[in-house]
Amino acid sequence: MVGxxxxxxxxxxxxxxxxxxxxxxxxxxxxxxxxxLAPRRFRNILDLIFIYAIGALPVTLVVSVFTGMxxxxxxxxSLKDFGQEQMIGRIVAVSLVREMGPFxxxxxxxxSVGSGVAAEIGTMKxxxxxxxxxIMSISPIKFLVLPRMVALTLVCPLxxxxxxVVGILGGILVSEFQLGVNWVTFKNDALLHLQKKDVYTGxxxxxxxxxxxxxxxxxxxxxxxxxxxxxxxxxxxSVVVTFLLVIIIGYYVTWMFFS
Amino acid sequence: MIKLQNVHKRxxxxxxLAGFDLDIGRGETLVLLGRSGTGKSVTxxxxxxLMQPDQGHIEVLGSDISxxxxxxxxxxxxxxxYLFQDGALLNWLNLGDxxxxxxxxxxxxxxxxxxxxxxxxxxxVELEQHADKLPSEISGGMRKRAGLARAxxxxxxxxxxxxxxxxxxxxxxxxxxxxxxxxxxxTQITQVVVTHDMxxxxxxxDRIALLHEGKVRALGTADEVRNSSDPAVSQFIHGRIExxxxxxxxxxxxxETETDEGxxxxxxxxxx
Numbered sequence: 255m256v257g258x259x260x261x262x263x264x265x266x267x268x269x270x271x272x273x274x275x276x277x278x279x280x281x282x283x284x285x286x287x288x289x290x291l292a293p294r295r296f297r298n299i300l301d302l303i304f305i306y307a308i309g310a311l312p313v314t315l316v317v318s319v320f321t322g323m324x325x326x327x328x329x330x331x332s333l334k335d336f337g338q339e340q341m342i343g344r345i346v347a348v349s350l351v352r353e354m355g356p357f358x359x360x361x362x363x364x365x366s367v368g369s370g371v372a373a374e375i376g377t378m379k380x381x382x383x384x385x386x387x388x389i390m391s392i393s394p395i396k397f398l399v400l401p402r403m404v405a406l407t408l409v410c411p412l413x414x415x416x417x418x419v420v421g422i423l424g425g426i427l428v429s430e431f432q433l434g435v436n437w438v439t440f441k442n443d444a445l446l447h448l449q450k451k452d453v454y455t456g457x458x459x460x461x462x463x464x465x466x467x468x469x470x471x472x473x474x475x476x477x478x479x480x481x482x483x484x485x486x487x488x489x490x491x492s493v494v495v496t497f498l499l500v501i502i503i504g505y506y507v508t509w510m511f512f513s
Numbered sequence: 514m515i516k517l518q519n520v521h522k523r524x525x526x527x528x529x530l531a532g533f534d535l536d537i538g539r540g541e542t543l544v545l546l547g548r549s550g551t552g553k554s555v556t557x558x559x560x561x562x563l564m565q566p567d568q569g570h571i572e573v574l575g576s577d578i579s580x581x582x583x584x585x586x587x588x589x590x591x592x593x594x595y596l597f598q599d600g601a602l603l604n605w606l607n608l609g610d611x612x613x614x615x616x617x618x619x620x621x622x623x624x625x626x627x628x629x630x631x632x633x634x635x636x637x638v639e640l641e642q643h644a645d646k647l648p649s650e651i652s653g654g655m656r657k658r659a660g661l662a663r664a665x666x667x668x669x670x671x672x673x674x675x676x677x678x679x680x681x682x683x684x685x686x687x688x689x690x691x692x693x694x695x696x697x698x699x700t701q702i703t704q705v706v707v708t709h710d711m712x713x714x715x716x717x718x719d720r721i722a723l724l725h726e727g728k729v730r731a732l733g734t735a736d737e738v739r740n741s742s743d744p745a746v747s748q749f750i751h752g753r754i755e756x757x758x759x760x761x762x763x764x765x766x767x768x769e770t771e772t773d774e775g776x777x778x779x780x781x782x783x784x785x
Contacts, residue, residue, distance in 0.1 A: 294617070376604075386601035389561055390615035390663075391587035397618065 270322070276473040279395070280465070283403050286396050295396070302405035303412075306367045309460045310413060313362050318417040318474050321345060321354055322424030330433040339435050343443030346425035352452045355418040356410075357504055360463035363410055364496035368467040371402050372492035375475025377483040384476070394476070403468040411457045411466025462507065463500050470496045514539045514703045515560055515671065519726075520569035522555060529555050530566070531727030542697050546725030546749060548758060553707040554598075556724075557673045560705065561593055562586055574670060591619065594669035598676045600660030602648040606634065609644035612663045621667065634662040637692060644673040654685040661689065665696075672696070675708040677707040679712050686713060693717045711750055715739065723749055725758060 289295055326346050333339045378384050387394050422444065429435040438505060474492040478484045515537040522530040529552040537543045545553045557562040559571055562578045571578050574592055581589055602611045609631055616627045635641040638658035648656055657677065664672055674693070678686040690713050696702045697717070708714055714721055715735045723731040723738070723746055731738060731746045738746060748756030 338532060382597045383603055385558075385563055386595070386597060388563065389590055389593065389595045390618070391665075392592045392615065392618045394588075399523040 261358040272473060272477060275477065276335050276469050279399060279473055279476075280469055281404075282395050283400050286393070286400055289396050290400055294498060295401060298401045302319065302401055303409055304404055306363070306409045307413060310359075310362055310366050310409075311416075313366060314359060314413055314417050315420055317348075317358055318355070318421040319424035321358060322350060322421035322426075323414055323428045325349055326425035327432065330429060330435070331397075339429075339433050340390055340439050341443060342429050342433065342435055342442040343445075344447035346429075346440075347422055347444035347448045348369075348452055350421040350425070351418045351448060353456075353504070353508070355414045356456050356460040356463060356489030357415045357500065358421075359410060359417045359460060359462075360500045360504075361497060363406065363413065363464070364467050364470075364500065365493055367406060368411075368471040368496050368497050369489045371468065371471030372474040372478075373489045375472055376488040378477045379460045379470065379476060380484060399468075399472045402472060403465065406468035406471075407461060407464040410467065411460040414456060414460035420505070430454060444450065447489070455507065459504060459507045462503055465513075466499050467496050470499065496504060514541070514574065515705070516570070517556070517559070518570040518572075520556075520559060520566045520571060522552070522554070522559070522564065522567050523735075526651040528727050530559075530569075533724075533728055535729055535732075537703060537705060539703055540697070540701040542693065542706065542717055542719045544718035544721045545705065545707045546709070546711075546714060546721060547730075552727055553724055554675055554723040557595070557675055557705060557707060559592065560671075560673060561595055575689070579771070591615070592670045593666065594664030596657070596661050596664045596670040596672070596674045596677055598679065599653070600648070602656055602658035602663070603660055604648050607645050607647055608640060608651070608659045608662075611648070611659060613664050615663065615667050619667075630666055631662075634666045635659075638662045638668075639664070639688065640780065654681045657681065658685070658689070661692065669702065671703045671705070674704065674708070676707055676709065678708060678710045686710065688693060689713075690716050711752075737764055 290299060326342055329345045330339055330342045333341055333345075375384075378398075384394050384398075387397060426437045426440050429440045430437050471492050474488040474495070478488040480487075515535070517533055517535045519530065520530050520533040522533075529550075533552070533556065535543075535556075543558060547553050552564050555564060559566055560568075560573055560578070562573075562581065565579050574589065574690070576589060578589070584754065588659050602608070603614070606614065611630045612634060618621055622630070632641055635644055638661055640655060640658055643651060643655065643659075648659070657680075661674075661677065663736065676736060677689045677693070681689065693706065694702060694717055697719070698705065704717075706714070707719060715738075716733055720734055721738045722729045725745060729741050731741055733741065739750065743749060745757040747753075765770070
């Protein structure tokens with residue numbers, strides 16, 4: 255029993271110190287944010303945006319289209335029972351823009367990009383490259399964390415917009431060909447009920463999710479220790495922690511704006 | 514130039530440095546010897562400010578390194594070059610860009626001057642033909658030489674070498690030894706070399722220090738060490754199994770950066 259309590263205490267201590275480290279990382283990165291505009295760093299950020307977006311694009315495309323289709327099919331069939339299938343547009347559009355789009359995109363980026371960031375920085379940590387940067391008087395925050403944080407924070411809303419659009423297109427396909435709801439009816443219903451608030455809340459969420467993915471990835475990378483096993487653990491933890499944070503943060507943002 | 518006084522450091526519950534004293538003069542090449550886990554790399558990390566002592570005083574280039582923070586520490590580090598065991602090159606940059614990195618990031622000189630200096634140091638390590646290659650495309654020895662070129666590109670006053678010849682073929686080892694020797698004779702660079710290569714130690718070292726149980730067990734010129742009557746020294750240089758050093762030390766705990774961003778959050782640290 256005592257051992258269990260001690261272990262739990264150690265877990266809490268580790269979690270709180272890591273969380274503190276992550277928050278400090280955001281703060282220190284915010285302090286050097288103007289350096290993102292320096293030509294060399296700016297080019298680096300654009301490269302990363304391109305790499306992250308292109309890398310996640312095929313998965314986002316497939317997942318979003320099918321999510322839109324599933325959403326339309328499930329709700330459409332139920333609505334059809336009540337003769338209300340013309341309401342399908344609002345349900346698909348609002349769900350995707352406000353909730354599903356940011357959420358799906360964040361999970362995809364956490365798995366494909368955030369884990370990569372953790373593995374990349376973790377490998378640099380164990381191969382002494384981070385130490386080498388410090389000895390060369392190069393701040394790892396400016397050189398490594400800042401570009402990744404800015405790039406991911408921008409990529410996430412961009413990919414969310416993309417996911418929303420292609421998801422709605424998937425919903426239109428199902429509505430048109432399986433539910434017999436004309437795409438114009440779908441569009442009109444969606445535009446009538448989709449509010450600006452839905453769009454900016456979704457984008458705000460995805461902005462916060464992007465920052466979360468980058469912070470967790472960089473934090474897990476920087477605290478890596480213990481060789482290849484350590485890199486593996488950091489990568490796995492970065493995905494698990496990001497998933498949990500995305501769900502929790504997503505709930506509170508929705509609660510703040512819609513409760 | 515470098516002074517360590519009564520330095521204590523515990524890592525993983527074990528005293529790695531226990532009252533460590535060392536004084537290294539300007540232009541001197543000092544070789545640190547000792548069994549694995551006796552604190553040689555930890556000593557180098559203290560000198561460059563990557564680790565802070567639990568107790569004791571470390572003066573490098575006239576400043577107490579443990580009191581330097583932020584920009585001051587960064588400025589200070591620009592005067593020190595460090596060769597890591599595996600070169601620690603950034604994998605996504607080619608050799609030329611790796612070597613140019615400290616000059617570019619710290620904006621120390623113009624683009625043309627950077628190009629000249631990079632070519633010069635790459636020529637010194639005979640890698641000028643490979644400037645466009647990525648670290649993954651070259652051998653371990655070449656990576657180490659590129660790491661050395663990077664350590665030298667800012668014209669440092671102190672160069673620290675962590676096992677510069679380990680894992681190298683004899684010719685590459687000789688090249689590194691010759692380079693260390695040339696630096697010694699042509700400049701006033703102070704060099705601290707951690708090595709297990711006895712031939713190399715006797716060739717390049719003005720003085721040799723043998724570390725044991727967190728302290729300097731023996732210190733002297735190559736001849737003094739070679740002719741030492743201390744059984745520990747004799748056992749080490751002849752590689753005998755039996756003797757005062759027979760007890761296998763624990764592996765050296767993985768050194769952790771303590772002062773900057775890359776630190777383990779469980780350690781006290783100051784994120785820059």
